[in-house]
Amino acid sequence: MRVAVVGATGMVGQVILKVLAERNFPISELYPVASEKSIGNNIQFNNKSFKVIGLEEAVSLKPDLALFSAGGDTSLEWAPKFAEVGTKVVDNSSAWRMDPSKKLVIPEINASELTSEDLIIANPNCSTIQMLMALKPLHDTYKIKRVVVSTYQSITGTGVKAVQQLENEYNNEQGEMAYPYPIHKNAIPHCDVFTDNGYTKEEMKLSNETKKILGDDSVQVSATAIRIPVVGGHSESVNIEFEKDFEENDVRKLLSEFPGITVQDNTSVNTYPMPIYAEGKDDVFVGRIRRDYSQPKTLNMWIVADNLRKGAATNAIQIAEYMLKNGLLPA
Ligand code: 2RA
Numbered sequence: 001m002r003v004a005v006v007g008a009t010g011m012v013g014q015v016i017l018k019v020l021a022e023r024n025f026p027i028s029e030l031y032p033v034a035s036e037k038s039i040g041n042n043i044q045f046n047n048k049s050f051k052v053i054g055l056e057e058a059v060s061l062k063p064d065l066a067l068f069s070a071g072g073d074t075s076l077e078w079a080p081k082f083a084e085v086g087t088k089v090v091d092n093s094s095a096w097r098m099d100p101s102k103k104l105v106i107p108e109i110n111a112s113e114l115t116s117e118d119l120i121i122a123n124p125n126c127s128t129i130q131m132l133m134a135l136k137p138l139h140d141t142y143k144i145k146r147v148v149v150s151t152y153q154s155i156t157g158t159g160v161k162a163v164q165q166l167e168n169e170y171n172n173e174q175g176e177m178a179y180p181y182p183i184h185k186n187a188i189p190h191c192d193v194f195t196d197n198g199y200t201k202e203e204m205k206l207s208n209e210t211k212k213i214l215g216d217d218s219v220q221v222s223a224t225a226i227r228i229p230v231v232g233g234h235s236e237s238v239n240i241e242f243e244k245d246f247e248e249n250d251v252r253k254l255l256s257e258f259p260g261i262t263v264q265d266n267t268s269v270n271t272y273p274m275p276i277y278a279e280g281k282d283d284v285f286v287g288r289i290r291r292d293y294s295q296p297k298t299l300n301m302w303i304v305a306d307n308l309r310k311g312a313a314t315n316a317i318q319i320a321e322y323m324l325k326n327g328l329l330p331a
Pocket residue numbers: 125126127153154156157158191192202307
């Protein structure tokens with residue numbers, strides 16, 4: 001299969017290449033694509049060197065699949081151009097997620113919605129993916145009324161400039177600031193930009209994308225997204241009110257039986273998910289599962305995942321694997 005990776009030199013693009021190689025995705029031709037300034041550079045894939053090309057050239061090569069992680073503006077302009085030449089696009093930006101004509105897919109939840117008509121497919125936001133992986137089996141069994149979630153998001157979600165700022169601060173060195181405040185020894189209640197309702201775009205993604213993926217506008221979500229000086233992954237404290245009551249052990253069983261979830265939940269031996277251990281893995285880790293005694297039919301849990309893998313690269317590649325397996329992509 002001829003595969004373009006658009007944004008190949010970026011943080012997520014590099015993880016896409018790593019995961020494609022790890023999963024032996026069947027690639028006959030690889031087209032690493034990046035902005036003008038990177039054209040001609042070499043990148044390594046499967047112990048071979050590949051020249052970075054530009055978007056015009058990539059479209060002219062008519063790849064079968066294009067995995068995008070190059071920002072919303074590039075996706076809005078270029079995903080349709082790839083689609084016009086028959087390329088299936090899986091896009092990591094927010095550009096197409098809430099477009100009613102585009103599917104927003106977490107393979108373990110709703111890949112079956114995909115058809116041969118879908119040429120541009122949206123990858124949900126990283127914090128949405130890990131939360132929905134845990135919510136889906138519980139929603140199907142107990143019907144969710146409302147979710148209150150606080151996220152503790154890795155600095156890698158902001159990009160390489162922010163990671164560098166953290167390293168500089170940690171090493172007490174000067175450098176370019178991705179944030180107007182120190183990241184080291186801090187917690188910044190500001191992921192993405194603020195909207196008119198006082199929530200940030202990151203927080204509204206959790207609300208809007210949840211409704212679309214579950215196909216249920218009645219599910220209410222209130223989110224607070226915090227940036228913290230952590231690299232390995234995003235963590236989420238989730239409080240869920242259900243229509244039906246539950247037994248905690250039944251909840252643990254439902255979660256542990258859901259593909260892609262690992263339950264780490266034994267406080268008697270201090271077992272619970274942490275980003276330092278989730279980093280580099282593709283599962284979503286769930287723990288601190290406990291009834292909220294302050295309100296009936298309400299549960300608390302703690303959800304951790306590597307935001308660059310299951311939160312972005314791996315989810316996108318799993319969508320491609322589903323399409324390949326179901327004849328929606330050529331072998
Ligand atoms: C963040 N989810 O963590 C966003 C970007 N992917 O900032």
